[in-house]
Amino acid sequence: MKTFGVLTILLIIAVSQVQAQGLVIKSKQNQEATTDYTVGCGSNDFMKHLDSKISGYYDFANKSMTEIVKNASNENYSKSVDSIFVIPVVFHIVYNNGFENIPDSVIQNQITVLNNSYRRMNSDTTNLRPIFQNIVGDAKIEFVLAQTDPEGNPTTGITRTYSEVEYFGGILPYGSGQNQEITDWVNDSLFYNLFRITNDTLGGINPWDTDKYLNVWVGDLRIFEPQFNNYEEIVYFGLSTPPIDHHNWPDSVLDVVNIYEQGVILHYINVGANNPNSFASPYNAYNGLVTTGKLLVHEVGHFLGLRHIWGDGDCSVDDFIYDTPNGNAASQWNCDKTRNTCVDDIFGIDLPDMVENYMDYSSGNCQNSFTIGQIEVMQYVLNYYRPDIANIEVINNIVDNQFYMDIQVYPNPTTGVVTVIS
Ligand SMILES: [Zn+2]
Numbered sequence: 001m002k003t004f005g006v007l008t009i010l011l012i013i014a015v016s017q018v019q020a021q022g023l024v025i026k027s028k029q030n031q032e033a034t035t036d037y038t039v040g041c042g043s044n045d046f047m048k049h050l051d052s053k054i055s056g057y058y059d060f061a062n063k064s065m066t067e068i069v070k071n072a073s074n075e076n077y078s079k080s081v082d083s084i085f086v087i088p089v090v091f092h093i094v095y096n097n098g099f100e101n102i103p104d105s106v107i108q109n110q111i112t113v114l115n116n117s118y119r120r121m122n123s124d125t126t127n128l129r130p131i132f133q134n135i136v137g138d139a140k141i142e143f144v145l146a147q148t149d150p151e152g153n154p155t156t157g158i159t160r161t162y163s164e165v166e167y168f169g170g171i172l173p174y175g176s177g178q179n180q181e182i183t184d185w186v187n188d189s190l191f192y193n194l195f196r197i198t199n200d201t202l203g204g205i206n207p208w209d210t211d212k213y214l215n216v217w218v219g220d221l222r223i224f225e226p227q228f229n230n231y232e233e234i235v236y237f238g239l240s241t242p243p244i245d246h247h248n249w250p251d252s253v254l255d256v257v258n259i260y261e262q263g264v265i266l267h268y269i270n271v272g273a274n275n276p277n278s279f280a281s282p283y284n285a286y287n288g289l290v291t292t293g294k295l296l297v298h299e300v301g302h303f304l305g306l307r308h309i310w311g312d313g314d315c316s317v318d319d320f321i322y323d324t325p326n327g328n329a330a331s332q333w334n335c336d337k338t339r340n341t342c343v344d345d346i347f348g349i350d351l352p353d354m355v356e357n358y359m360d361y362s363s364g365n366c367q368n369s370f371t372i373g374q375i376e377v378m379q380y381v382l383n384y385y386r387p388d389i390a391n392i393e394v395i396n397n398i399v400d401n402q403f404y405m406d407i408q409v410y411p412n413p414t415t416g417v418v419t420v421i422s
Pocket of ligand 1: 043044299
């Protein structure tokens, strides 16, 4: 008999402390299952983990978020000369078997999904409900596979590393009846285990300069549970490290945060919309998020400062963004457009729950938008919290023809004064 979801339940208690941050769906794929099955994004749990390691982290992060939102609205979005942020990306494929060694075509497809999503060029934007039309926009962020490695050599932007590690979530040494031991193991080990993928000496691969590249590590993030009939548990589909406020956080906080490499970690199933691994059970139960490439869109949102749209709490908890409607919980991997779980007042309107938003846990089949408030935050983070990671390209609008000028920007990257030569 499968012990489906046993560790998941404990994880909710151990990691989240407060409530299930992940999604709860009926485990359709296993008739023997007796419990709900929870999988989600680990980014907020990771922030709680940091908070458990050093008291005050979450408060510091929330104060930073408040500051970002306050400053961001006037900074970037409306400019006479439009800037496009172009982020070089390196995918680190860390594999133990051929399935995990996903082909270049899947990674290239993922880049396309990112660019379509962050430039609002995806064809499904037409599915956005009219009530949201005035609050969404083009994030003006693009992604390219890195063309130069940290040593200045040409690269495909993809590294491939064979690893002896089969499960980056780790191997659970405990069985049923050892609930406290499992809880302690999760608290002590889970994020350490996952971040092994970012370390050469622990079976992963070291990042490229995290200030200058978006590092995306891809591997098998499951936990192996030999004492639960060799169950392989999906805990997180992916997670991202949130931005660091180098200016205002004390060294005591930075010392803890800096242990973890900056970037995104993804379960290999979730890369691209053409991933051959993602369409079989159990992943097909997640109704689009893992088969559309939208998970990395979501995780990069976290990397650029965004929180989940429901605020990881009930209606009293906000995501700090002024134009996103509150929700009392994550959407359940679906596209339910009937829900309006919280009363809010956004420009005078009580907007319904926004399943179209990339920062929900809705199906990828209905995610198609960032709000302008979210875009302002991401651009602000690129300017002030991750100032060296994006190259800036300028779009010059002349008469009614819009074209990209061939320009050079010096110094590049920079946060200071730039000289533009066309
Ligand atoms: Zn998330």
